[in-house]
Amino acid sequence: MESSFALCRHFRRTHFGFYRTVDVATTEHFATHCGTVIPFVDLWWACLIWTLPAGQAKRGALGHMQQLLLSGRYGDHEFRWQKMFGPVYRMKGCFGQDRLMVADPLALQTILNSPLFVRTGMFDILMRLLFGEESVICTEGRFRHGDITRSKLSVDVGDKHRRIRAAMNSGFTAAAVRTYKAVFEKVAETLSEQLENSPAGSINICPLLSLATLNAISEAVLRYSTQDLGEDFVANNVQVVKVSGTQSGTQILVEALSAGFPMWLWRAGMALPTTTFKIFRKLRYLTDQLARRIIRERRDAATQGLEMNDDYFSDLLASDNMGEDEIIAQVGILLVAGQETTANTIAFALLELARHPDFQEKLRDEIHSALGTSQGAGPYDSMPLLNALIKEITRLYPALPLADRVALQDTIIPLAEAITTSTGEQITQIPILKGQFVTLAIASYQRLEPRWGKDVHEFNPSRWLDGTVSAGDAVGPYANLLSFLGGPHTCLGWRFAILEIQVILCQLVSKFSFAQAEGESIKPRFLNNLMPVVSSGEKAVPLHITRL
Numbered sequence: 240m241e242s243s244f245a246l247c248r249h250f251r252r253t254h255f256g257f258y259r260t261v262d263v264a265t266t267e268h269f270a271t272h273c274g275t276v277i278p279f280v281d282l283w284w285a286c287l288i289w290t291l292p293a294g295q296a297k298r299g300a301l302g303h304m305q306q307l308l309l310s311g312r313y314g315d316h317e318f319r320w321q322k323m324f325g326p327v328y329r330m331k332g333c334f335g336q337d338r339l340m341v342a343d344p345l346a347l348q349t350i351l352n353s354p355l356f357v358r359t360g361m362f363d364i365l366m367r368l369l370f371g372e373e374s375v376i377c378t379e380g381r382f383r384h385g386d387i388t389r390s391k392l393s394v395d396v397g398d399k400h401r402r403i404r405a406a407m408n409s410g411f412t413a414a415a416v417r418t419y420k421a422v423f424e425k426v427a428e429t430l431s432e433q434l435e436n437s438p439a440g441s442i443n444i445c446p447l448l449s450l451a452t453l454n455a456i457s458e459a460v461l462r463y464s465t466q467d468l469g470e471d472f473v474a475n476n477v478q479v480v481k482v483s484g485t486q487s488g489t490q491i492l493v494e495a496l497s498a499g500f501p502m503w504l505w506r507a508g509m510a511l512p513t514t515t516f517k518i519f520r521k522l523r524y525l526t527d528q529l530a531r532r533i534i535r536e537r538r539d540a541a542t543q544g545l546e547m548n549d550d551y552f553s554d555l556l557a558s559d560n561m562g563e564d565e566i567i568a569q570v571g572i573l574l575v576a577g578q579e580t581t582a583n584t585i586a587f588a589l590l591e592l593a594r595h596p597d598f599q600e601k602l603r604d605e606i607h608s609a610l611g612t613s614q615g616a617g618p619y620d621s622m623p624l625l626n627a628l629i630k631e632i633t634r635l636y637p638a639l640p641l642a643d644r645v646a647l648q649d650t651i652i653p654l655a656e657a658i659t660t661s662t663g664e665q666i667t668q669i670p671i672l673k674g675q676f677v678t679l680a681i682a683s684y685q686r687l688e689p690r691w692g693k694d695v696h697e698f699n700p701s702r703w704l705d706g707t708v709s710a711g712d713a714v715g716p717y718a719n720l721l722s723f724l725g726g727p728h729t730c731l732g733w734r735f736a737i738l739e740i741q742v743i744l745c746q747l748v749s750k751f752s753f754a755q756a757e758g759e760s761i762k763p764r765f766l767n768n769l770m771p772v773v774s775s776g777e778k779a780v781p782l783h784i785t786r787l
């Protein structure tokens with residue numbers, strides 16, 4: 240450890256001239272993360288920020304966040320910085336905060352698997368407010384001096400996460416997910432009918448996909464159709480999706496300032512009568528009611544001796560691995576985590592198919608011959624073009640292109656490849672000081688030329704078939720990508736999402752042809768999720784869809 244501290248001091252002197260050691264005790268006050276943005280408008284801070292002289296002062300306060308989060312197309316600046324500075328570099332967050340951008344695979348793997356790095360910032364707060372402290376995504380505990388000691392954080396809380404994850408995993412193993420195939424096929428059929436009945440002209444496929452993916456999770460995991468969820472639930476869900484997809488410089492600054500607020504203040508803030516908070520409060524209320532209803536029904540069925548075969552919630556209740564409150568807390572995260580992420584992935588896939596009609600045609604041929612011989616679990620995993628397409632979309636459009644972490648103590652992270660520092664020195668490991676903010680640059684990692692090929696910014700599914708992609712270490716669970724993250728918090732539903740995407744794409748491409756709507760430029764933007772946005776700033780993928 241001695242040498243690592245020496246290296247830290249050396250690194251700090253040479254490369255972080257003015258870098259400040261943030262004491263763990265004060266980490267929270269520096270938790271001014273802006274990597275994920277939600278439209279909370281804290282009135283006091285908003286007023287204060289609006290009083291900043293427009294233009295330069297605001298841009299100065301935003302640091303590099305302006306370019307990182309507000310560029311016309313996600314990655315315009317970030318991918319250029321990576322080209323200029325390599326896979327690890329320093330940048331300025333809001334109000335002069337030092338941030339380390341990390342896209343090196345070994346460094347990412349180390350951080351994701353280390354208890355010394357915890358999630359921080361608005362994303363974390365949002366998850367706690369929406370789903371509660373018992374939900375699997377929040378069981379890590381928020382790092383607050385006085386609340387929790389460092390050893391407690393890494394041992395007790397890690398144990399709780401492991402226990403809940405293990406119990407929840409029963410519905411997301413490869414075998415369990417295969418049983419959802421019929422549900423996905425039914426969802427894809429409903430979607431096809433909706434497309435057939437849509438008026439002629441271009442159709443924005445995003446709202447239909449959002450409903451389809453909500454339907455898939457609800458049917459597969461809860462055994463409820465969207466009708467069973469109720470109109471109120473579905474309408475509020477549409478609102479949640481809408482309010483989550485906005486962003487501005489003021490919002491980023493407000494969030495940067497308020498991300499360090501204690502949770503009790505945030506919870507109290509949830510009572511404010513703003514539109515956003517009302518929608519979020521309703522989501523919590525409705526998911527809580529829904530969860531209680533499900534548990535009541537399952538308990539009643541058990542009392543009456545009714546068999547509930549392959550029912551996820553009956554299994555959770557029977558297993559005794561989670562308390563009732565813990566089970567209730569998982570309903571919201573399950574419904575929300577897999578909805579927009581999956582819907583946007585399918586929307587980007589259809590968009591790229593519309594942009595590449597030749598590939599679309601070849602894929603259609605593959606689907607027709609594979610589905611003609613379909614047996615049992617279906618041929619989805621053995622369709623090369625389909626899977627190359629899904630991997631390529633997942634690479635280019637990760638739902639979460641950035642994730643923020645803070646270091647709980649001084650440590651060293653190794654690099655897969657040496658980097659050259661500002662002083663010309665070559666280093667193969669980076670000393671990290673406690674309190675350092677680290678951004679996991681997921682989208683940048685997925686555009687590293689040595690790993691994915693020279694044309695990393697192009698849509699080229701063939702890279703997955705012709706040996707261009709280098710095997711490398713297993714960083715994430717799927718195709719070495721980090722779109723489903725990695726480490727203990729790897730997406731619980733990644734297999735579910737892949738099968739759902741396979742089934743929906745197969746049905747749609749076999750029945751319809753997709754072409755771009757003229758004159759519309761669609762770009763990926765990061766508004767909580769990476770999403771397709773049209774020139775008006777709205778989330779949309781308008782396509783000409785023709786029944787074959």
Ligand code: HEM
Nearest residue numbers: 375376576577580581584638639723724728730731732736
């Ligand atoms: C293309 C679709 C999807 C993508 C790209 C995706 C991505 C992610 C990512 C990046 C995380 C980590 C978030 C973090 O810890 O900061 C995550 C976590 C999670 N995802 Fe997904 N997800 C997808 C679909 C799904 C589906 C369909 C479900 C469930 C049915 C699901 C359930 C979850 C849950 C429960 C977690 C929390 C896991 C934990 O903290 O242990 N996801 N997902």
